[in-house]
Amino acid sequence: MPESPIRKLVPFAEEAKKKGVKVIHLNIGQPDIKTPKIALDAVKNNTIEVLEYSRTEGSEQYREKLAKYYAKHNILVSAKDIIVTTGGSEALSFAMGSIADPSDEIIIPEPFYANYNGFATAMGLKVIPVVSHIDTNFALPPIEEFEKLISPRTKAIVICNPGNPTGYLYSREEIQKLAKIVKNHDLFLVADEVYREFTYDGKEHYSILQEPGLEQHALIVDSVSKRYSMCGARIGCLVSKNSELIQTVLKFAQARLSPPTFAQIASEAALETPQSYFDEVKEEYVARRNLLIEELEKIEGVKIGRPQGAFYCIAELPIENSDDFAQWLLEDFRLNGETVMVAPAAGFYATEGLGKNQIRIAYVLDREQLKRAVRILKEALKSYIG
Amino acid sequence: MPESPIRKLVPFAEEAKKKGVKVIHLNIGQPDIKTPKIALDAVKNNTIEVLEYSRTEGSEQYREKLAKYYAKHNILVSAKDIIVTTGGSEALSFAMGSIADPSDEIIIPEPFYANYNGFATAMGLKVIPVVSHIDTNFALPPIEEFEKLISPRTKAIVICNPGNPTGYLYSREEIQKLAKIVKNHDLFLVADEVYREFTYDGKEHYSILQEPGLEQHALIVDSVSKRYSMCGARIGCLVSKNSELIQTVLKFAQARLSPPTFAQIASEAALETPQSYFDEVKEEYVARRNLLIEELEKIEGVKIGRPQGAFYCIAELPIENSDDFAQWLLEDFRLNGETVMVAPAAGFYATEGLGKNQIRIAYVLDREQLKRAVRILKEALKSYIG
Numbered sequence: 001m002p003e004s005p006i007r008k009l010v011p012f013a014e015e016a017k018k019k020g021v022k023v024i025h026l027n028i029g030q031p032d033i034k035t036p037k038i039a040l041d042a043v044k045n046n047t048i049e050v051l052e053y054s055r056t057e058g059s060e061q062y063r064e065k066l067a068k069y070y071a072k073h074n075i076l077v078s079a080k081d082i083i084v085t086t087g088g089s090e091a092l093s094f095a096m097g098s099i100a101d102p103s104d105e106i107i108i109p110e111p112f113y114a115n116y117n118g119f120a121t122a123m124g125l126k127v128i129p130v131v132s133h134i135d136t137n138f139a140l141p142p143i144e145e146f147e148k149l150i151s152p153r154t155k156a157i158v159i160c161n162p163g164n165p166t167g168y169l170y171s172r173e174e175i176q177k178l179a180k181i182v183k184n185h186d187l188f189l190v191a192d193e194v195y196r197e198f199t200y201d202g203k204e205h206y207s208i209l210q211e212p213g214l215e216q217h218a219l220i221v222d223s224v225s226k227r228y229s230m231c232g233a234r235i236g237c238l239v240s241k242n243s244e245l246i247q248t249v250l251k252f253a254q255a256r257l258s259p260p261t262f263a264q265i266a267s268e269a270a271l272e273t274p275q276s277y278f279d280e281v282k283e284e285y286v287a288r289r290n291l292l293i294e295e296l297e298k299i300e301g302v303k304i305g306r307p308q309g310a311f312y313c314i315a316e317l318p319i320e321n322s323d324d325f326a327q328w329l330l331e332d333f334r335l336n337g338e339t340v341m342v343a344p345a346a347g348f349y350a351t352e353g354l355g356k357n358q359i360r361i362a363y364v365l366d367r368e369q370l371k372r373a374v375r376i377l378k379e380a381l382k383s384y385i386g
Numbered sequence: 387m388p389e390s391p392i393r394k395l396v397p398f399a400e401e402a403k404k405k406g407v408k409v410i411h412l413n414i415g416q417p418d419i420k421t422p423k424i425a426l427d428a429v430k431n432n433t434i435e436v437l438e439y440s441r442t443e444g445s446e447q448y449r450e451k452l453a454k455y456y457a458k459h460n461i462l463v464s465a466k467d468i469i470v471t472t473g474g475s476e477a478l479s480f481a482m483g484s485i486a487d488p489s490d491e492i493i494i495p496e497p498f499y500a501n502y503n504g505f506a507t508a509m510g511l512k513v514i515p516v517v518s519h520i521d522t523n524f525a526l527p528p529i530e531e532f533e534k535l536i537s538p539r540t541k542a543i544v545i546c547n548p549g550n551p552t553g554y555l556y557s558r559e560e561i562q563k564l565a566k567i568v569k570n571h572d573l574f575l576v577a578d579e580v581y582r583e584f585t586y587d588g589k590e591h592y593s594i595l596q597e598p599g600l601e602q603h604a605l606i607v608d609s610v611s612k613r614y615s616m617c618g619a620r621i622g623c624l625v626s627k628n629s630e631l632i633q634t635v636l637k638f639a640q641a642r643l644s645p646p647t648f649a650q651i652a653s654e655a656a657l658e659t660p661q662s663y664f665d666e667v668k669e670e671y672v673a674r675r676n677l678l679i680e681e682l683e684k685i686e687g688v689k690i691g692r693p694q695g696a697f698y699c700i701a702e703l704p705i706e707n708s709d710d711f712a713q714w715l716l717e718d719f720r721l722n723g724e725t726v727m728v729a730p731a732a733g734f735y736a737t738e739g740l741g742k743n744q745i746r747i748a749y750v751l752d753r754e755q756l757k758r759a760v761r762i763l764k765e766a767l768k769s770y771i772g
């Protein structure tokens with residue numbers, strides 16, 4: 001298993017905290033937003049006496065309600081097309097195991113969520129990256145770039161939409177381009193859509209399962225973690241109209257028996273979260289993003305991939321190595337007793353050498369902290385370069 | 387992924403139920419025992435506002451308390467030797483991924499819990515079975531049988547103690563024999579000890595981590611599922627004094643971020659379960675086992691592996707194929723509108739052809755139902771053979 005790009009920094013952050021330094025975390029996608037009360041209350045009010053295994057594929061009732069949730073997002077599926085998983089993580093792991101055999105290849109636009117590589121490696125698959133660029137906000141690479149990489153061993157294209165770590169939201173036209181490729185070459189198209197609700201600037205998310213004719217190719221990876229700020233629940237799901245693929249996923253699910261019961265209760269109740277919750281959360285994220293971008297743009301030599309979704313942003317810094325810089329921030333730099341922890345971006349690239357001067361910032365902090373964090377970054381860069 | 391041996395029967399059970407037949411389940415290890423109130427209450431009384439990721443390795447507080455639980459069982463470990471997992475299932479999966487590389491071999495006495503094979507296959511490992519026999523209650527096969535199977539690719543021996551599906555409890559002497567083999571050949575010894583508390587007839591469980599000198603070889607797979615009748619929690623753990631091994635496990639754990647938070651709250655509270663709970667549960671299981679064995683012994687031609695632990699028992703029937711018999715029970719046999727569902731034992735063997743006339747019975751039903759179930763079996767056998 002490859003190591004997470006952030007993990008290497010953890011001991012330095014712990015050391016700094018021991019010395020009394022306040023570390024502002026820009027490195028982790030753990031929202032500070034409150035979990036909907038309706039979800040938390042459902043767990044408090046449960047009347048379980050024997051905490052039994054749930055159904056392997058997730059409780060019937062939850063999956064029925066999930067199908068209705070998807071219908072509201074113009075994704076027409078039924079309970080039988082859904083397998084509930086232990087977090088989006090398990091959904092990814094089952095997806096990797098189900099779309100390909102060991103030594104097969106999957107193409108992923110980079111930078112991508114580092115654990116894609118972890119789960120692919122654990123299943124014996126080879127990740128073939130196709131480069132997307134900060135200058136185009138990490139838009140979909142041209143079709144030719146994908147086609148150059150397709151081999152007889154290629155089994156799928158995997159995307160994250162809206163993207164972690166880029167915040168890029170694929171347009172309908174981009175999804176249609178991908179649809180064309182996977183249909184032409186008979187591949188699966190796996191889309192991690194866990195940030196579906198978090199789209200900004202009036203833009204709407206277009207799911208791979210909204211695209212007609214993609215039913216046999218499309219596999220959605222989903223999770224309640226970010227949607228309802230309940231990362232600790234560990235509930236996700238896989239969705240596909242391809243029943244053969246769902247049967248394969250089910251075999252992986254059977255081996256681990258069932259997803260957690262309390263968390264399914266919370267997740268089922270969370271589906272009743274009012275739209276006003278999302279409106280407020282979205283407003284907050286947009287305000288944070290705007291503040292972050294505005295402040296980052298004031299720093300000389302910093303380039304930003306402008307995010308239209310999720311709550312991440314890649315920034316290119318006027319430095320050579322963001323691994324060293326991130327460690328230096330934790331070890332040596334303080335502004336009024338504070339420093340920041342950032343995620344070096346090289347870990348989000350599979351191509352050696354790419355992203356070395358980039359970092360990922362998660363804007364899951366209140367604006368006041370976010371503003372202080374960018375100020376620290378600014379002063380730190382001055383001192384680091386100078 | 388290989389299919390679970392019970393799964394093939396599920397559609398037949400569902401069909402029978404649709405027709406109004408009552409199906410008594412002897413096939414599944416889901417206890418009917420109530421979950422300790424202290425565990426359920428802790429979840430009800432939680433004061434979480436943001437349901438965050440827990441630590442990847444499990445909450446510090448829970449792991450500290452787990453270490454104390456183990457100390458009570460003469461297993462001397464500290465929090466850093468423990469990684470909390472999503473059920474025993476994930477513990478098994480991480481164990482398989484951490485003790486060996488793809489194409490390596492692990493030796494397991496058969497019959498064994500069918501999902502061992504599933505997780506091994508998913509990690510690319512090869513399961514090498516060593517046969518244990520019903521005539522010796524499935525005692526440890528002789529050392530020579532193990533040594534014959536050890537190759538340069540052998541990385542570990544995996545046992546389940548007390549055993550699923552056999553109910554066999556390994557003695558201290560048997561554990562010491564295994565210790566000798568793994569030390570001589572520098573292998574890991576993985577013990578699934580999830581039924582630790584369920585030992586009968588005055589016998590005590592002897593853990594692989596009680597055996598001096600085995601610190602670098604021993605890896606315990608554990609779970610709260612059966613201990614506190616909380617299978618739906620999905621909390622387990624891996625325990626080892628081998629810090630290098632724990633570091634490898636941690637990498638798998640990092641990829642899936644964290645174990646479920648609510649379930650950890652329940653599991654932590656469950657550690658305060660009074661001894662009287664276990665005394666009562668044990669008394670109940672012993673009474674069920676005694677009834678089951680007594681009734682089964684009355685059936686001509688039935689041979690039983692007498693269990694001293696867990697809540698399973700393998701029975702050999704005077705038939706040729708228990709897959710066919712189990713299906714016939716569900717499709718064609720009724721006694722006063724009832725039938726039974728059993729687990730055909732061939733699925734618990736890796737050696738083709740073994741266990742074909744055996745079934746596994748889980749005694750997790752009240753005595754009244756258990757008695758009726760064995761009566762149905764008896765009448766069914768008469769009718770099936772005749």
